[in-house]
Each structure stands twice: as C-alpha cells, then as structure tokens.
Amino acid sequence: MTEWRSARAPLIWVALAIAIGAPIAFAAGSEQLAWRGPVYILAGFAGIIALGLVLVQPLLIGGYLPGLSAYRGRRAHHWIGGALALAIVIHVAGLWITSPPDMIDALTYASPTPFSPFGVTAMWAIFAVALLALLRRRLGLRLRTWRVIHIPLAIVIVAGSVAHCLLIEGTMETISKAALCALVLAATIKLMADLWRKRAFRGESP
Amino acid sequence: MTMVVLNRRSLLAAGGSILATGVLTAGVSGLLLPARADGLAPTETMSGGANNYRKGAAIVERIGKGGFWMSGTVRRAGDGAPLAGQRIQIWAHTVEGQEHEPQSHGATLTDKDGKFRLEMPQIIPIFGQPHGHLAYDSGEFKTVFLRPIMRSAKETSLEAHFVLQPA
Numbered sequence: 001m002t003e004w005r006s007a008r009a010p011l012i013w014v015a016l017a018i019a020i021g022a023p024i025a026f027a028a029g030s031e032q033l034a035w036r037g038p039v040y041i042l043a044g045f046a047g048i049i050a051l052g053l054v055l056v057q058p059l060l061i062g063g064y065l066p067g068l069s070a071y072r073g074r075r076a077h078h079w080i081g082g083a084l085a086l087a088i089v090i091h092v093a094g095l096w097i098t099s100p101p102d103m104i105d106a107l108t109y110a111s112p113t114p115f116s117p118f119g120v121t122a123m124w125a126i127f128a129v130a131l132l133a134l135l136r137r138r139l140g141l142r143l144r145t146w147r148v149i150h151i152p153l154a155i156v157i158v159a160g161s162v163a164h165c166l167l168i169e170g171t172m173e174t175i176s177k178a179a180l181c182a183l184v185l186a187a188t189i190k191l192m193a194d195l196w197r198k199r200a201f202r203g204e205s206p
Numbered sequence: 207m208t209m210v211v212l213n214r215r216s217l218l219a220a221g222g223s224i225l226a227t228g229v230l231t232a233g234v235s236g237l238l239l240p241a242r243a244d245g246l247a248p249t250e251t252m253s254g255g256a257n258n259y260r261k262g263a264a265i266v267e268r269i270g271k272g273g274f275w276m277s278g279t280v281r282r283a284g285d286g287a288p289l290a291g292q293r294i295q296i297w298a299h300t301v302e303g304q305e306h307e308p309q310s311h312g313a314t315l316t317d318k319d320g321k322f323r324l325e326m327p328q329i330i331p332i333f334g335q336p337h338g339h340l341a342y343d344s345g346e347f348k349t350v351f352l353r354p355i356m357r358s359a360k361e362t363s364l365e366a367h368f369v370l371q372p373a
Contacts, residue, residue: 101257112254168334
C-alpha cells in the first residue's frame with residue numbers, strides 16, 4: 001500500500017508523458033513526413049501538441065496531477081491555455097501557407113473534408129476562452145459566471161478536437177491517436193462529474 | 207461538413223440510380239420505343255475540387271515517374287454517349303511534389319470510348335485525406351472539377367467519371 005502510494009505520483013506523471021509523447025514520437029516516425037515540406041510538418045505537429053495540451057487542461061483544473069497545489073494547477077492551466085491558442089495559430093497558419101485554398105475552405109465551413117468543421121469550431125472556442133480569460137478581471141466576471149461560459153466552450157473544444165483528430169488521415173499512428181483521444185474524453189468527463197458532484201454537495205441548484 | 211460529403215455521396219448514388227433506371231428502362235422500353243435513356247444527369251463540381259488548379263497543364267505521356275493510375279470516363283449528359291478526344295487535367299499531392307507545384311500537374315485525352323487513363327506518381331494523404339483532382343475545362347462543355355478520395359492511402363489507382371453538359 002505504502003509502496004503503491006509512493007509510486008503513484010511518479011507513475012501518473014510518466015503515464016501523462018507517454019500519453020502525449022507516444023503519439024508525437026510515432027508521428028515523428030511517419031513515412032508521410034518524407035513527402036511534406038517543413039511548414040506543413042510544423043503545422044501538423046502543432047496540431048498534435050495542441051491535442052496533448054487539451055488533455056493536460058482538465059487534469060490541471062481537476063487537481064488530478066500529483067504534487068501541484070490548486071493554485072499552481074490553476075496558474076499552469078492559464079499558461080497552457082495560452083500555449084494551446086498559440087499552437088492552434090501555428091497549426092492554421094502553417095496549413096494556410098501549405099495550401100491556401102484548402103485552408104480557406106476549412107475556415108469558411110466549405111471544405112469537403114468532414115473533420116474540418118470540427119477543428120474550426122474547436123479553434124473558435126479556444127480563441128473565445130483565451131480572449132475571455134484575458135479580459136475576465138476587466139469584465140468583472142465572477143467564478144460562477146465564468147464557469148457558465150467556460151464549461152460549455154471547454155466541452156466544444158474537447159469534442160471538436162477529438163472528432164477533428166480521429167477523422168484525419170495523416171502522420172499520426174492510429175492506436176496512439178485513439179488512446180490520446182480516449183484520455184482527453186475520460187479526463188473531461190471525470191472533471192465534469194466532479195464539478196457536478198461538488199455543486200450538488202454545496203446544495204446549489206443545477 | 208459531413209453534410210457535404212453525404213450530399214455528394216447521395217448525389218453520386220442518385221446519379222447511379224438514375225443511370226441504372228435509364229439502362230433498365232432502355233432494356234424494357236427499348237423494344238417498343240426508339241428514343242430512350244434521356245436521364246443521365248451531369249456531374250456536379252465537387253467542393254474543393256478546383257483547389258490548387260493550374261490552368262493549361264500540358265498533355266503528357268505520364269506525370270513524373272509514374273506508379274499510380276488515374277482513370278475514368280467522359281460522357282455526355284442525357285444520352286450518356288462517350289465523348290472522345292476530351293482533355294482532362296489531373297493533379298494531386300504525390301511522392302514527387304505538392305499539389306500546387308507544376309510537376310504535379312498533367313493532362314490527357316479520352317479515347318474513342320470516352321475513357322482516359324494517366325500514369326502519375328503515388329498519391330499521398332494531404333490535408334487529412336488521400337485524394338486527387340481532375341478538371342474538364344476546355345469550354346465546349348460546362349467546366350467540372352472533381353476531387354475523388356482513395357479508400358486507403360495504400361491504393362495505387364483512383365477513378366473519376368465525368369458526365370458533361372453543353373456550356
């Protein structure tokens with residue numbers, strides 16, 4: 001029991017590193033890279049990293065990562081949110097440079113690829129959350145109001161990102177990609193359940 | 207945009223069933239009526255079909271080093287008559303270059319049966335789907351851009367079919 005307890009914290013961090021590192025490593029070994037230019041490669045990896053960051057976000061805010069205080073977890077959540085927005089900008093800009101007409105189709109919801117609207121919707125949700133987070137203090141948003149805005153957008157981000165990623169045929173290896181997507185969904189569902197339970201415990205009306 | 211894909215598929219399916227109905231009707235009523243099969247609908251341009259199009263790609267024996275076959279047919283809307291000598295442009299992201307690069311483009315002509323076939327380098331997935339682009343834009347008929355998708359990136363051939371209507 002004590003052995004498991006002492007091993008638990010590092011194991012969780014190792015599992016997280018593998019969950020995010022494995023898909024990146026497999027993608028780095030993809031034969032598809034041989035036929036892509038550097039900008040396209042950068043754009044692709046920015047997308048994969050963004051999905052990894054989407055996994056970290058609910059883990060941080062739920063306090064599921066050992067060794068981080070609630071305060072530090074929230075601080076990290078803010079910074080990683082900013083990094084996520086930046087990764088998406090790199091992803092979209094890189095794809096735009098690679099093939100402008102395809103990117104314009106995607107951004108205008110006119111693309112023939114079924115995954116594009118999911119990605120673009122998640123992108124707007126990410127930008128909206130980032131912007132509101134920056135302005136939160138200035139707008140005087142209270143925690144309750146903030147959550148009413150952020151939680152639905154977070155669900156859109158998670159669902160959109162997972163659908164976007166799963167439907168793409170690219171450099172990502174299938175199993176590591178599916179595993180990362182499953183973890184993103186699991187972490188989000190657990191966080192939502194915990195938030196719901198806390199609220200019920202405090203006796204707030206739903 | 208699943209809607210668009212479904213729409214396109216259902217359009218193709220509808221086109222197919224119209225064709226099938228046409229053939230069946232022709233088979234049955236052909237015994238009674240000399241005129242027949244007036245239902246073959248023209249192919250619609252696919253969404254994203256014209257992306258990275260370059261006007262006036264040269265007619266070539268083969269695009270690059272080859273190894274992959276793009277083939278299809280060109281027919282006339284209505285009666286479905288094969289159209290010979292029609293110029294079809296083909297381009298894709300292949301192992302030899304990106305979609306927009308000149309060496310990724312080429313054109314070929316249909317034979318007397320309205321069939322075309324052009325060897326090109328292996329198509330690879332770009333923007334999340336392994337797909338090719340084809341264009342009919344010679345002016346006699348209405349311009350059509352197609353964007354067929356390969357079932358798997360491992361496939362070494364792809365087909366696309368045109369039914370053209372007068373411009």
